[in-house]
Amino acid sequence: MGRAPCCDKANxxxxxxSPEEDARLKAYIEQHGTGGNWIALPQKIGLKRCGKSCRLRWLNYLRPNLKHGAFSEEEENIICSLYIAIGSRWSIIAAQLPGRTDNDIKNYWNTRLKKKLFGRQPKERSTGRITNGLKEEATKRDHKESSMVNGAGNGTVNFNQYWPQLPDFATPSALHEIPNIPQHGSQSDLLTCVGARFSEDHLRSVFSTLGNFQNPIHIPPSPSLKFDMLTEPLSNGLGSFQSVNSMCCDTSQLSNPHFISTTQEAVPSAWNELQYFANDVGEDEAVYSNQQSSDVLLEAFCGNCSSQASSTPESSYSWNDMSSLVDPSTVSKYEACRPEIQQDCSEPFRELMYFGPQ
DNA sequence: AAATAAGTCAACCGCAATCGG
DNA sequence: CCCGATTGCGGTTGACTTATT
Incomplete structure (x- = not known):
């Protein structure tokens, strides 16, 4: 017997x-608040909606001071930085962008930023669509927003009451506010790790350096292969995107010291290392099929390598796309030592990267 | 003009965490 | 401490719009 549903699905x-439903929900919450019980709320106001649905509608659409419209460059930078640092913790990222919802950010990342960051070029025909669509959407939403704030607000409601207190992750004194984030999976799970599932300690470190990228993030020791990312501002003329700029690995579990030294010395950039790993395993569809979650980085790199044999190159990333994100001097350094690294060490990493049926 | 492809985003779903009796 | 109820979160879906063929 399963768990009882939160509401009568049939009814x-x-x-x-509909606008009527919106109005009813909005009016009630502005007058009475949520009452601390979303499940009971739709019944109270005569809406044939699930409580969860009401909550979502309020949080993502009706709540005052929501910012709709296009994302600013600064917002994009924050999203990219945080995604690379902590992965798909949309609620945490949203907490850094007042007025934006986690759903908005998630959608924006999945439809725009991911492609932008990893250099996947929109097809010619979709470019205009995106631009025009954005403009229209922004206009449409700005209008909605202003009518919501200026009209329905009446100036009598303290809109901030609907927003949670935002922790200021950029200040060390507020670090204890970071929610407890469990360790996700084994650190030998390279894919998960690169997919930005980090320990709470790591998260604290990341946030403590956001806004001040001078100090490298501490890399805690690990008994197994462990990757950890450092974030620094890009110094390669790519604008203000912060990027994964360095990656360290504790390779104590690997049996090949030569690989360790070669890799750490010759391939200091996370990009390059990921490119190497991805090229090494990219033909393995099993890697793809197990990359369902937020593993954008590896998706990018696996796309990169498989594109060499793919019949649909436009759906993948090219080496040129990726290398354009990297400091050219680093690329050449990496290219020079790449064959040696590949020969030395592909197997241990292939094993770690491969998630398909054993 | 119709069919198709692609992009966007609101909304849903399932699960885990939290709350409270 | 237990257990059911509720909330919060992230992944996914599908309706809708627009561009292209």
Whole structure:
């Protein structure tokens, strides 16, 4: 016997909200608050909606002071930095962008930023669509927003009451506010690790350096292969994107000292290391099929390598796309030592990277 | 003009965490 | 401490719009 549903599914309306439903929900919450019980709320106001649906509608759309419209460059930078640092913790990222919801950020990342950051070029025909669509959407939403704030607000509601207190991750004194984030998986799980599932300690370190990228993030020792990322501002003329700029590995579990020294000395950049790993295993579809989660980095790199044999190159990343993100001197350094590294050490990493059926 | 492809995003779903009796 | 109820989160879906063929 399964768990009881939160509402009577048969008597619950699904799909897009009507203006009437919006108005009713909004009016009630502005007057009475949520009452601390979303499940009971739709019944109280006569909405045939699930409580969860009401909550979502309020949080993502009706709540005052929501910022719709296009994301600013600064917002993009924050999202990219945090995604690279902590992965798909959308609620934490959203907490750094007042007025934005986690859903918005998630959508924006998945539809725009991911491609932008990893150099996947939109097809010619979609470029205009995106631009025009954005403009229209921004106009449409700005109008909605202003009418919401200026009209329905009446100036009598303290909108900030609906927003949680945002922890200021940039200041060390506020680091204890960071939610407890469990260690996700084994650190030998390279894919998971690179997919930005980090320990709480790591997260604290990342946040403590956001806004001040001068200090490298501490790399805690690990009994198994461990990757950890350092974030620094790019100094290669790529604008203000912060990027994964360095990656260290504790390779104590690997049996090949030569590989360790060669890799650490010759391949200091995370990009280059990831390119190497991806090229090494990229033909393995199993890697793909197990990369369902937030592993954008490896998706990018696996796309890169498989594109060499792919019949649909436009759906993948090219080496040129990726190398354009990297400091040219680092690329040449990496290219020079690449054959040696590949010969020495592909197997241990292939094993770690391979998640398919044993 | 119709069909198809691609992009966007609101909304849903399932699960884990948290709350409270 | 236990257990059911509720909340919060992240991944996914599907309706819709627009561009292209």
């Amino acid at each position: 619950v309306k699904k799909g897009p909200w």
